[in-house]
Amino acid sequence: MNKIVSVVILVVMMLVSTLASVQTARAEEAKMVGSISKIEMAADGKSATAILKDNKTGESVTIIVSDELTLDKFNDKRIVEGDEIRTKYEKSGDKNISKMFKKTAGC
Amino acid sequence: MRKSVLKILITALISGMSIPAVGFAADDALMQKIEQLSRELEQLRNQVKANEEKANKAAEMQKSQGTKSDAKEIGDLKNKVAKIEEKSLSKWLTIGGDYRFRVDSLHGSTVPYTSAIDTMKNLVGGFTGPAGVSGTNIGGSGSPTVSQFIMQGQAGKLFSPDQFNTIMTQYMPQAMAAMMPSIIPNVMNGTYTLQNTALTQQQSAILETMKAKVLPSVYRMQIGNVPGLLALMPPGTPATTTIQQAMGGFSPAQQATMMQALMQNFLGQNSGNLAMIPAYKPKNETLYTNKFGLDLTAKATQDITIHAKLDMYKAFGSQSDSTTVGNYFADRVGVFDGTLSHIPSDSLLNVDRAFATWSNIADQPLWFSIGRRPSTNGAPSNLRLNNERPGNGGTPALLVDYAFDGMTLGYAPDIDMLPGAYAKVCYGRGFDSGLKTSANSIKDTDMLGIAVIPVDTDPLRVWMQWNRGFNIFDFPAMNNTIFGNTAPAVNLGDIDWYGIGAMSTFKKVGPGNLNFFTDFGLSITHPSNNVSQNAGFQGLMTGEFFAQEAPTSRTGWAVYAGVRYDLPSKTKLGFEFNHGSKDWITFAPSADDMWTSKVGTRGNVYEPYIIQELNLKPISSYLSKAFFKLGYQYYDFEYTGSNNWVGAPKKISAIQPTDLMLLAPMKSAHDVYGTFEVKF
Numbered sequence: 148m149n150k151i152v153s154v155v156i157l158v159v160m161m162l163v164s165t166l167a168s169v170q171t172a173r174a175e176e177a178k179m180v181g182s183i184s185k186i187e188m189a190a191d192g193k194s195a196t197a198i199l200k201d202n203k204t205g206e207s208v209t210i211i212v213s214d215e216l217t218l219d220k221f222n223d224k225r226i227v228e229g230d231e232i233r234t235k236y237e238k239s240g241d242k243n244i245s246k247m248f249k250k251t252a253g254c
Numbered sequence: 255m256r257k258s259v260l261k262i263l264i265t266a267l268i269s270g271m272s273i274p275a276v277g278f279a280a281d282d283a284l285m286q287k288i289e290q291l292s293r294e295l296e297q298l299r300n301q302v303k304a305n306e307e308k309a310n311k312a313a314e315m316q317k318s319q320g321t322k323s324d325a326k327e328i329g330d331l332k333n334k335v336a337k338i339e340e341k342s343l344s345k346w347l348t349i350g351g352d353y354r355f356r357v358d359s360l361h362g363s364t365v366p367y368t369s370a371i372d373t374m375k376n377l378v379g380g381f382t383g384p385a386g387v388s389g390t391n392i393g394g395s396g397s398p399t400v401s402q403f404i405m406q407g408q409a410g411k412l413f414s415p416d417q418f419n420t421i422m423t424q425y426m427p428q429a430m431a432a433m434m435p436s437i438i439p440n441v442m443n444g445t446y447t448l449q450n451t452a453l454t455q456q457q458s459a460i461l462e463t464m465k466a467k468v469l470p471s472v473y474r475m476q477i478g479n480v481p482g483l484l485a486l487m488p489p490g491t492p493a494t495t496t497i498q499q500a501m502g503g504f505s506p507a508q509q510a511t512m513m514q515a516l517m518q519n520f521l522g523q524n525s526g527n528l529a530m531i532p533a534y535k536p537k538n539e540t541l542y543t544n545k546f547g548l549d550l551t552a553k554a555t556q557d558i559t560i561h562a563k564l565d566m567y568k569a570f571g572s573q574s575d576s577t578t579v580g581n582y583f584a585d586r587v588g589v590f591d592g593t594l595s596h597i598p599s600d601s602l603l604n605v606d607r608a609f610a611t612w613s614n615i616a617d618q619p620l621w622f623s624i625g626r627r628p629s630t631n632g633a634p635s636n637l638r639l640n641n642e643r644p645g646n647g648g649t650p651a652l653l654v655d656y657a658f659d660g661m662t663l664g665y666a667p668d669i670d671m672l673p674g675a676y677a678k679v680c681y682g683r684g685f686d687s688g689l690k691t692s693a694n695s696i697k698d699t700d701m702l703g704i705a706v707i708p709v710d711t712d713p714l715r716v717w718m719q720w721n722r723g724f725n726i727f728d729f730p731a732m733n734n735t736i737f738g739n740t741a742p743a744v745n746l747g748d749i750d751w752y753g754i755g756a757m758s759t760f761k762k763v764g765p766g767n768l769n770f771f772t773d774f775g776l777s778i779t780h781p782s783n784n785v786s787q788n789a790g791f792q793g794l795m796t797g798e799f800f801a802q803e804a805p806t807s808r809t810g811w812a813v814y815a816g817v818r819y820d821l822p823s824k825t826k827l828g829f830e831f832n833h834g835s836k837d838w839i840t841f842a843p844s845a846d847d848m849w850t851s852k853v854g855t856r857g858n859v860y861e862p863y864i865i866q867e868l869n870l871k872p873i874s875s876y877l878s879k880a881f882f883k884l885g886y887q888y889y890d891f892e893y894t895g896s897n898n899w900v901g902a903p904k905k906i907s908a909i910q911p912t913d914l915m916l917l918a919p920m921k922s923a924h925d926v927y928g929t930f931e932v933k934f
Binding site for chain 1: 345556559611612613614617619620621623628642644645646647648662664665666668670673674676711712713761876877
């Protein structure tokens with residue numbers, strides 16, 4: 148049993164370390180982890196602006212979210228101000244358009 | 255002051271100018287004087303203007319300095335507020351919880367069977383009674399007296415290992431040998447009448463067990479040491495002849511008859527030892543319970559969070575589990591480590607969960623979590639419990655619902671095609687056997703699992719799970735059960751579980767949203783050669799009481815499906831169904847069911863329910879709510895041993911009244927329940 152546990156943990160750790168070294172972000176995309184300081188829904192309800200405070204730099208980044216599943220979570224309060232978010236966004240002019248917006252994983 | 259002077263001068267000047275010029279005649283001197291006065295007046299005006307400008311400037315400067323000072327103060331204040339906010343409780347500590355009042359009306363129906371526990375008590379009562387074998391020298395060696403037998407006992411235990419050993423190797427062989435003189439003559443002359451010539455399946459197996467475990471002790475006895483036996487032997491038979499040697503003089507048919515007769519005298523229908531229980535209908539028409547939970551989440555440092563859940567769960571008018579446990583199902587015999595806070599017991603606030611999670615390891619969506627885990631109430635049970643989806647936590651409710659102490663390593667990659675995907679390796683310890691000594695060789699019981707959730711979104715969540723239980727114990731550590739105080743005594747083997755399921759939410763299907771799920775589970779046992787003495791030589795899903803069976807791997811399966819329709823009126827209508835096959839076994843004793851964990855049922859369970867949330871504004875948290883729930887569970891049991899991995903399942907309809915069983919076989923059960931719940 149102990150051997151099996153050790154082997155499994157070792158394999159997972161190796162997998163994780165390999166994945167960690169791979170740069171997955173594309174040039175035009177940015178990723179960040181930060182806490183939501185503000186969420187503002189658009190009047191038409193089809194988009195929202197979320198301001199995140201970058202965990203690393205402390206800077207505030209404004210991200211526009213328009214995917215329906217995330218907007219549902221804003222509406223249902225499943226994602227609220229104060230939540231820590233892992234996001235991937237595309238820089239388009241002076242706007243940051245969310246490509247992925249989810250709570251940081253962990254339990 | 256200067257303004258006043260100026261005004262006086264101007265007034266004087268105007269007054270002077272208003273005097274008719276004709277009155278004073280044109281006078282050069284006067285004219286010069288006037289011009290001089292005019293110049294002086296102009297000078298005064300300029301001076302006044304200069305003074306006013308100077309005064310304005312001074313005022314502006316003063317004002318400007320004041321504004322700067324205010325801005326600084328406001329800035330300082332903001333910093334202070336930010337600092338206070340940074341350290342404020344609300345920034346790092348979240349408090350929530352839930353309260354539930356529940357009323358259950360429980361009705362069940364058993365089939366006739368024989369209580370193994372009471373039968374053992376009868377047997378031992380016979381051994382230790384006035385005409386019993388205890389303290390005698392039958393067979394050549396003295397057996398413990400009643401007092402000595404009592405002294406072998408352990409507080410809280412039905413039979414201690416020493417007592418059990420005495421029963422099996424001394425009392426039973428002595429009693430069996432003592433019966434022989436009354437049986438042998440009739441067997442020899444062919445007049446012995448068996449109570450039943452056809453043995454039940456279980457009796458045949460019991461006979462085999464007795465041959466293996468009791469008869470060797472009998473065979474070793476010398477006939478001279480068994481009162482009345484030597485006289486039945488042919489003249490000249492030495493008293494030192496063993497019973498085995500003596501039996502050699504009988505034909506195989508006579509030997510078989512004698513063995514069957516001995517077994518029937520012990521455990522036959524007319525032996526007087528069987529504690530036969532006719533069919534009955536247990537019920538508790540009103541069981542009221544209180545459940546209170548307190549959830550704490552503390553952000554200790556960046557990326558490290560501590561979670562705790564403290565729970566109290568008790569029945570009205572009781573400070574023990576006696577009102578909700580019994581002798582029907584293995585997961586409801588008593589409260590133990592994995593079910594604490596999930597079965598009504600007392601008013602103590604127990605630690606149901608306490609774990610630390612390190613997220614964003616190496617800036618990756620990787621986490622490690624350790625502690626008393628959130629391995630209860632997993633998906634899809636969140637629908638009927640009216641909870642939020644469990645997120646990355648939890649385990650599929652069909653396979654695992656057990657409060658584990660353990661750890662998890664998880665990874666949630668960003669894959670566009672697989673939104674919400676994550677995988678995790680989970681480990682839990684179900685039992686720690688303590689220090690190993692020559693008297694303690696039992697191994698720890700562990701659980702290892704791998705969960706892969708390829709998609710986790712509202713419209714679709716898919717889960718796949720494998721987990722293995724290593725060194726499964728026979729009885730968990732429990733107190734004051736029908737078996738007395740129990741503890742793991744032997745490792746019975748391993749069990750593999752496989753599961754795959756999916757749940758989905760379709761928005762705006764008609765006026766409301768439609769949630770549904772389906773889940774499939776498979777269990778495969780790997781029994782060791784060990785059996786549980788405490789359970790009458792039953793092994794991992796093998797054997798019956800006193801009817802040991804060779805270890806055999808058993809494969810079971812289960813399905814679990816359900817639907818819930820959420821109306822805009824906050825009414826939620828749900829229905830669930832689950833089926834477990836004959837050999838299905840799960841690891842879900844903590845499920846929120848009163849009779850027994852429904853997902854572990856070997857048979858069918860139907861559960862319709864309705865939830866009505868109150869349309870009240872949440873205050874304590876965004877997700878706080880209050881609701882009523884009314885539901886009904888109907889269990890249709892097809893095989894015995896739901897949620898029990900000790901012993902082989904038996905078809906309910908095939909149970910004989912003489913079948914010895916540790917738990918009462920229930921063929922059906924009903925639970926009509928209602929709740930009032932508040933989540934805060």
